[in-house]
Amino acid sequence: MxxxxxxxxxxxxxxxxxxxxKDLLKSLKSLGLALxxxxxxxxxxxxxxxxxxxxxxxxxxxxxQEALKAVFPAGLAHKKGKERELSATIxxxxxxxxxxxxxxKKEDRRKMLAELDELVLAGQAELDRKQxxxxxxxxxxxxELCGDEPGLYADIGNRFLQAGLLAEALEYLQxxxxxxxxxxxxxxxxxxxxxxxxxxxxGEEVMRAALRRFGPSETMNLxxxxxxxxxxxxxxxxxxxxEVLKQNPTNQEGLRLAADASQRIYGDPxxxxxxxxxxxxxxxxIKLDF
Numbered sequence: 001m002x003x004x005x006x007x008x009x010x011x012x013x014x015x016x017x018x019x020x021x022k023d024l025l026k027s028l029k030s031l032g033l034a035l036x037x038x039x040x041x042x043x044x045x046x047x048x049x050x051x052x053x054x055x056x057x058x059x060x061x062x063x064x065q066e067a068l069k070a071v072f073p074a075g076l077a078h079k080k081g082k083e084r085e086l087s088a089t090i091x092x093x094x095x096x097x098x099x100x101x102x103x104x105k106k107e108d109r110r111k112m113l114a115e116l117d118e119l120v121l122a123g124q125a126e127l128d129r130k131q132x133x134x135x136x137x138x139x140x141x142x143x144e145l146c147g148d149e150p151g152l153y154a155d156i157g158n159r160f161l162q163a164g165l166l167a168e169a170l171e172y173l174q175x176x177x178x179x180x181x182x183x184x185x186x187x188x189x190x191x192x193x194x195x196x197x198x199x200x201x202x203g204e205e206v207m208r209a210a211l212r213r214f215g216p217s218e219t220m221n222l223x224x225x226x227x228x229x230x231x232x233x234x235x236x237x238x239x240x241x242x243e244v245l246k247q248n249p250t251n252q253e254g255l256r257l258a259a260d261a262s263q264r265i266y267g268d269p270x271x272x273x274x275x276x277x278x279x280x281x282x283x284x285x286i287k288l289d290f
Contacts, residue, residue: 003041005051008034012054016061024065025101028094031058032087039083052080059086068093116146120155127163136168153179154186161189161196169193184214191223200227218247218254225257237261238272 011034018027034055043051059078062068069075071093078086123138139156146152157172170193176186187210194203204227207220225240238261244254259269262277271277 001037001040003037003043005043005047008037008041008043008051009054011037012051012058015058019061019065024067025094025097027062028090028097031062032090032094034058035078035083035087035090039087052078067097112146116142116149116152119145123156124159127159132163132165132168148179150180151176151183151185154183154189157186158189161193166193166197170197181213184210216243216247218244218251222251222254222257225254225261229257229260234261234264238265242272
């Protein structure tokens with residue numbers, strides 16, 4: 001534990017800073033630590049006098065807070081040699097305050113989530129009634145209230161997608177990926193959205209992005225294998241089909257695609273199963289007619 005004068009001063013400064021930011025809990029914690037360090041150290045002479053002056057001011061500022069006046073009507077003061085006792089008192093107050101704030105925070109979140117549920121359900125009800133304009137209002141309010149709630153954009157995007165409102169679905173699903181690229185929920189419906197819009201290439205780009213971030217997916221690799229085969233990109237088709245078979249060796253569609261691509265590349269539908277697929281490939285005879 002660093003009991004140097006410099007470290008004690010820094011914790012006193014943090015206590016004042018947090019107090020200016022109206023964060024009483026962090027201010028108390030910094031002040032309690034500064035008192036503990038001061039009581040544990042061996043600071044003498046001029047440095048001790050300067051730190052005592054700073055400490056007295058910090059304690060006075062904290063005690064001026066209304067929340068603490070109710071607890072300590074007579075106030076608390078810094079006394080030389082009594083730092084440990086004062087630190088223990090302030091730490092007890094900080095722990096009690098943290099408990100109260102934690103309960104209040106949980107209650108606030110409970111109320112917020114209840115309001116969010118009401119807004120989302122109201123938006124869904126308007127979608128069910130074929131009233132997209134009214135639905136947008138409820139969903140917009142939900143985002144304003146809890147825009148940082150994980151998966152909210154994906155949930156709303158999915159609801160628009162199921163209602164056939166593809167432009168709105170696209171907007172919300174893309175926002176979910178922008179806000180939380182590590183959240184997998186938006187990728188599959190975004191692919192479905194692009195498919196419904198006839199933008200297959202964009203859908204495949206989304207799948208590739210998902211595979212780069214999350215690793216192989218039987219469903220997505222299978223889709224990419226089919227698309228590559230249709231574009232006559234045999235190598236990409238085979239690579240994706242093999243990824244499918246790594247995850248599920250009995251996937252019949254994956255087996256078929258791998259065999260088709262292997263036939264195109266090696267002239268043998270089973271060549272891809274060999275360690276060296278090229279080993280069994282026969283050179284084709286070239287006939288020249290004169």
